Amino acid sequence: MKTSDFYYDLPQELIAQTPIEKRDASRLLTLDKHTGAWEHHHFYELPDFLTEKDCLILNDSRVLPARLLGQRLPGGGACEVLLLADRGDGVWECLVRPGKKLRPGAQVSFGEGELTAEVVEEVEGGNRLVKFHYEGIFLEVLERLGKMPLPPYIKEELQDRERYQTVYSKELGSAAAPTAGLHFTKDLLEKISAKGVGIGYVTLHVGLGTFRPVKEEEILDHEMHKEFCTISREVADLINRTRANGGRVVCVGTTSCRTVESWANEDGTMEPRSGWTGIYIYPGYRFKVTDALITNFHLPESTLVMLVSALAGREHILAAYEEAVREQYRFFSFGDAMFIH
Structure with missing residues (x-):
């Protein structure tokens, strides 16, 4: 596959420069990975799309003021x-x-x-x-x-640097935020937990390689960056129970997804592990654990667009992105979110 297969046209004005006032008031485009059907919602509606059989896996890495x-x-x-x-x-x-x-x-x-x-x-x-x-x-x-190392496409000065941290961030070590988690509030997490959804935290320290463009014409020629990640016994057990009970493993962000996919056994079972991962997920990849994904909108021709295309199909993703552009969604780190299910 060509890198250009993952290009889409994005007007500059849709790149979010600042976070919106209330984290969970961001918009949420839901995408059926099987049919490509989408719906428009808000992030605070997320509990409506989860069941008591599901579990939510979040990355608790905290950004260094690096x-x-x-x-x-x-x-x-x-x-x-x-x-x-x-x-x-x-x-x-x-x-x-x-x-x-x-x-x-x-x-x-x-x-x-x-x-x-x-x-x-x-x-x-x-x-x-x-x-x-x-x-x-x-x-x-x-x-x-130190100051927050904001991505190069954000030109505005960040007024409150906690807005570039998730409300559950704990393990200091990232050079960039796991941005899909920025939409969560403590109240929203409590609502999700009260519904019976299991919540587990993995750690992947995000490197600046996440912003590195794919310069090679063929995607297979790209060398993936490595990042350190950890999954505990408690979270491995939660994922194994969820799968055994017929529930979905819902990863929050590509970093959580890359963590569980890095350490999953071929049969989808999990064991506690930590180490460096350079996993590269693109169309054709068979997901072992991830059933659904909460994620932001990613840069054209990036490895992250390739990852979501592997989960939902390239045509479905690019069509959904075109719809998001038409509807004036906000893009990238401080932008709106997708729920791919």
């Missing part, structure tokens, strides 16, 4: 460092700007010297290994000095 703005030493030229992965002993793999000025040996200061750093190595792909120096707890320093 964007640091500082000055190069000496001289004070502005620079930006974006944390990608913790390599241990105060060393992080980072994206840096300006790259030409931040070669190994370069010194940087943040927050008037509260945090300093040295570039120690350039690694494959142009990223840098950066050694940080600070007093106290690094994550607390980061909470004070």
